[in-house]
Amino acid sequence: MGFGLLSDKFSRCRPLGVGAVLLAAVGCSTQHAEPEPEPEGGRTAAPRASALLASADLRLPIEDYLFSDAEAGRVRQAQQTLIERCARRFDLTYEPVSAGPPVGPRSLMDRRYGLTDAKLARADGYHLGDRDPRTTKTEEFEVPKGKMLTVLTGKSGASGGGKVNGVEVPAGGCAGEAGRKLSKDDKLGSSDVAQDLNGKSFSATKEDPRVLAAFTSWSRCMKDEGFSYPDPLTVMNDSRFQGRKSTPLEIRTAVADVACKGRVNLVGIWFAVEVEYQKSLIAENQKDLKPVLQDKRYQLEAAEAVNPPG
DSSP: OOSGGGOTTOOOOOSSOTTTOEEOOOOOOSSOOOOOOOOSSGGGSOOOOOOOOOOTTOOOGGGGTSOOHHHHHHHHHHHHHHHHHHHHTTTOOOOOOOOOSOOSOSSSSEETTSOOOHHHHHHHTTSOGGGOTTTOOOOOOOOOOHHHHHHHHSOOOSSOSSEETTEEOOTTHHHHHHHHHHOTTSOOSSOHHHHHHHHHHHHHHTTOHHHHHHHHHHHHHHHHTTOOOSSHHHHHTOGGGOSSSOOHHHHHHHHHHHHHHHHHTHHHHHHHHHHHHHHHHHHHTHHHHHHHHHHHHHHHHHHHHHSOOO
């Protein structure tokens, strides 16, 4: 299996849904952060947090083991090229699946900690502008049938059989063959191990007392602006803001949300805490992560061999 037609094996972990997958570009807040108390010892002490607001260009340690959109795109393109070449052996024409326009957050970190881009808040509220899947048209994909289904997936279509046009179909079809050429274990894209750790660190931060203290400061700021929410993820998932288009109330709320994040340095604190968690998790799971990094390099090198740059 692969991308597009065969894309379920290439996934990038994002711990939140469309309305709640939050991340945006690195930058420093122009506002002064309210100092947080620094309790003694352990993970209750306030982290050394730079003043940050926009988060899309921030990078977490686990991203060394995950595929970026650009890296995933290179492997996807190589997969499609290999499937096309394979189909030719059966005298069939396979049209590579188009990746389509980019939708969703711009990076793993874009909106991970909620909306953080003041310009986007003013323009679209919590919506994603031209990247919003609610308003972006996607190309309809024609499900393969008959011989093409058998050749692509190895599953018997209307024609059935282990051969098509006199040629033996490889295990898993052309998609399976492409996967084996691009990965040592026939699994394309980010590993379950890396994605699980990415989700674990995010979940842990939401219960961390330092982040909870920042949530309280942010919530107090929002209340001063006339909005009542316990944390930045709740506001983004407000049912009133899930329509096809943003509303004036949504935009006012989003603008206040971003401003309050800057005032309490919520992004800087949250990011510093999560970096701490991830470094610890990576150190504890080195045995499992070493082959993950090796396979990522293998996939990228294999993809480059199929479609050399330039």
